[in-house]
Amino acid sequence: MVLNQEKTQxxxxxxxxxxxxxxxxxxxxFLNDIRLRGTPIIEICxxxxxxKLVTFIWIGDSATTNVHVFGSFPGWDISNSxxxxxxxxEIWYKTYRTNETFVSTYRFSINDQFKEDWVKRSKNYQNDPFNKNTFLYVKNSVDPESKDSLTSILELGMTLDNNDTQTxxxxxxxxxxxxxxxxxxxNERRIWIYTPSNYLDKETPCKLxxxxxxxPTMTTLKAPTxxxxxxxxxxxxxxxxxxINSVNRFQELTFNHDFIKFLSxxxxxxxxxxxxxxxxxxxxIISGFSLGGLASFFAAFNHPEIxxxxxxxxxxxxxKKEGYEGEIPWMLQSFKDNKTLPIKVFMEAGIxxxxxxxxxxxxxxxxxKSKGYDVxxxxxxxxxDDIWWQNELPQGLKYLLNN
Known part of the structure; x- marks a missing residue:
């Protein structure tokens, strides 16, 4: 639970x-303390x-007109950020109060005038210079202006194994x-293809x-590793x-029958x-995060034979599916109204x-569950948050691939 600053200082x-x-x-x-302690500052209320009180701090300069903080914690509400x-x-701060245990990435947006334009805002993000705990976002290989970037990690009451298996x-x-x-x-799109070690020597067909x-799945989430x-x-x-890379993500991953035909x-x-x-x-297996998760359900619903x-x-x-006015989301209603399909499901979401x-x-x-699915x-x-999707991907693979 996240509460506004109110009278809690x-x-x-x-x-x-x-x-x-x-x-x-x-x-x-003050500066010596935050360099020594690191930020955010975590205190008992x-x-x-x-x-606990979580205080985000940014040291600006004479050109700084505003500072916002975004992430799974404290959230994406512009008015509360x-x-x-x-x-x-030149000190900017905000304190939040929470009784949750969690791990979240977060980032700052400085001199933010982007309103609801989250694409432009994302290009303005900066990590916390006083937090050494970071998560790597790998650059886009097809974008010459793209760079590797870091985002800051807040661990409150727990730590997270980020599957760093390189060594x-x-x-x-x-x-x-x-x-x-x-x-x-x-159209044309880039696809990434992973084949396992000794793939050419394998007579038994591999899982797909x-x-x-x-x-991002192959790089940031470290799927090959x-x-x-x-x-x-x-x-x-x-x-x-x-x-599969997207050409138009919002169009392709939201109930797009042509995209399903492309797949099948x-x-x-x-x-x-x-x-x-x-x-x-x-x-x-068909898999994805966020809209990719929706698209995975949609693909399997239409082609359980694949x-x-x-x-x-x-x-x-x-x-929301265009033209649908039901009381529950279309994807839920579709599984509810139709016969049970031969599909096994691993699904997760965060608190x-x-x-x-x-x-x-x-x-x-x-x-x-009520329809008898193995889920x-x-x-x-x-x-x-990518840091959690990277962490949870192995659990899903083990559940689905061990029949």
């Missing part, structure tokens, strides 16, 4: 304000010790990139994993993975012709997700 900030008579020394001590400037200084000694699979032309969609958001580790440890059988009539036949993969739907498994991480199953998404995932799980639903201690 950070003791750390209060102490600084109380020493402002000697401003130069107070500023010096003096008014109610059940809660703005930091306060301490008059006569382990095991054979690595191969990763290729292919530009795939679709006659159905009349097709994932939306190919580039995760597969290498799981296959090496014999936690899953050998897998060929196809990561072009991409899957091409993969089966070129790679030694199983044609049994029980061996095929996709016998769905792996959905923070799936946007609450998404810090927006309410419509979290509630819809809970309700879809109930519907699937596992977990709630993780975070939100709509």
């Amino acid at each position: 950070s003791p750390f900030v209060s102490n600084f304000l109380a020493n402002m008579e000697n401003k130069e020394q107070a500023l010096k001590d 003096p008014n109610n010790q059940v809660f 703005r930091l306060t400037n301490i008059k006569g200084t 382990q000694d095991y054979s690595k699979g191969n990763l290729e990139i292919h530009d795939f032309t679709s006659a159905i969609l009349n 994993l097709i994932s939306y958001d190919g580039r 995760i597969l290498d580790k799981l296959i090496h440890n014999k936690e899953i059988p050998p897998v060929v993975m196809i990561g 009539n072009e991409l899957v036949p091409w993969v089966r012709n070129k790679y030694n993969v199983s044609k049994d739907p029980k061996d095929n 996709f016998g498994n769905v792996l959905s991480l923070s799936g946007s199953v609450h998404w 810090l997700e927006n309410k419509p998404l979290l509630d819809s995932n809970k309700n879809l799980h109930k519907i699937l 596992q639903y977990n709630e993780f201690l975070g939100g709509h």
